[in-house]
Amino acid sequence: MSAPVRADPQPRPPGGLFRLPGVYRPQHDTALLASVLAEDPRIGPGLRCADLGTGSGALAIGLARTGAAVVATDVSSRALASAWANAVVRALRIGLVRGGLTAAAAAGPYDVVAVNPPYVPSPAPAVRSTRAWDAGPDGRELIDPLCAAAPALLNRNGVLYLVQSTMSDVDKSRHALAAAGLRSKVVARAEVPFGPVVSGRLRYLTERGFVRPGDRTEELVVLRAAR
Numbered sequence: 001m002s003a004p005v006r007a008d009p010q011p012r013p014p015g016g017l018f019r020l021p022g023v024y025r026p027q028h029d030t031a032l033l034a035s036v037l038a039e040d041p042r043i044g045p046g047l048r049c050a051d052l053g054t055g056s057g058a059l060a061i062g063l064a065r066t067g068a069a070v071v072a073t074d075v076s077s078r079a080l081a082s083a084w085a086n087a088v089v090r091a092l093r094i095g096l097v098r099g100g101l102t103a104a105a106a107a108g109p110y111d112v113v114a115v116n117p118p119y120v121p122s123p124a125p126a127v128r129s130t131r132a133w134d135a136g137p138d139g140r141e142l143i144d145p146l147c148a149a150a151p152a153l154l155n156r157n158g159v160l161y162l163v164q165s166t167m168s169d170v171d172k173s174r175h176a177l178a179a180a181g182l183r184s185k186v187v188a189r190a191e192v193p194f195g196p197v198v199s200g201r202l203r204y205l206t207e208r209g210f211v212r213p214g215d216r217t218e219e220l221v222v223l224r225a226a227r
């Protein structure tokens with residue numbers, strides 16, 4: 001059976017979050033993953049959750065509102081400062097960890113891991129100003145190591161939620177998760193208009209077959225993975 005497509009075809013990004021310059025503005029991918037997390041009845045007090053690559057903290061804040069204990073990680077100190085400020089003004093507590101997957105694993109394991117990674121195929125290596133979205137020639141620079149590290153991040157009954165574009169090959173993620181010992185399924189899909197990053201490199205993406213000529217939308221997918 002195929003995963004439900006959201007009734008709202010363009011899930012609305014959460015607004016009202018403070019962001020220091022350069023921090024990712026919550027977008028349709030944030031909103032789609034947030035809606036899936038909000039529908040998981042397990043998430044609540046007593047669970048330990050992680051938001052990997054937290055950006056403004058949008059997902060971490062949604063998780064913390066349920067009463068779960070939340071760790072927000074990011075390689076960007078500006079992102080962590082923004083997430084911290086957004087939690088404080090909402091009287092929520094979140095733990096902060098600066099770093100990538102190794103640092104996140106060291107602070108784990110978790111019952112729930114939510115990730116909206118960089119996944120846009122990029123002609124050049126990511127730099128500080130583009131690392132929120134640029135993800136190497138196939139868009140999988142973070143997704144592949146994440147799938148391999150997933151078992152180390154999760155408790156025995158832990159669940160990983162990963163949002164990505166179909167541009168960065170969802171089947172490849174499922175195979176990588178299976179190779180790591182996790183079963184996965186698509187739990188949500190949404191067709192959304194190209195954002196500014198994809199629109200700005202349409203020629204590159206079309207030439208390499210990530211986008212068909214004339215396309216103006218991409219499909220976002222949320223994977224749920226567990227042992």
Ligand SMILES: C[S@@+](CC[C@H](N)C(=O)[O-])C[C@H]1O[C@@H](n2cnc3c(N)ncnc32)[C@H](O)[C@@H]1O
Binds near residue numbers: 056116132133
């Ligand atoms: C697409 S943004 C998502 C932000 C936020 N979670 C959201 O959904 O709005 C990706 C985030 O991952 C962070 N990031 C990039 N590479 C990372 C890595 N190797 N480890 C941890 N975070 C990383 C970026 O700084 C950015 O904040």
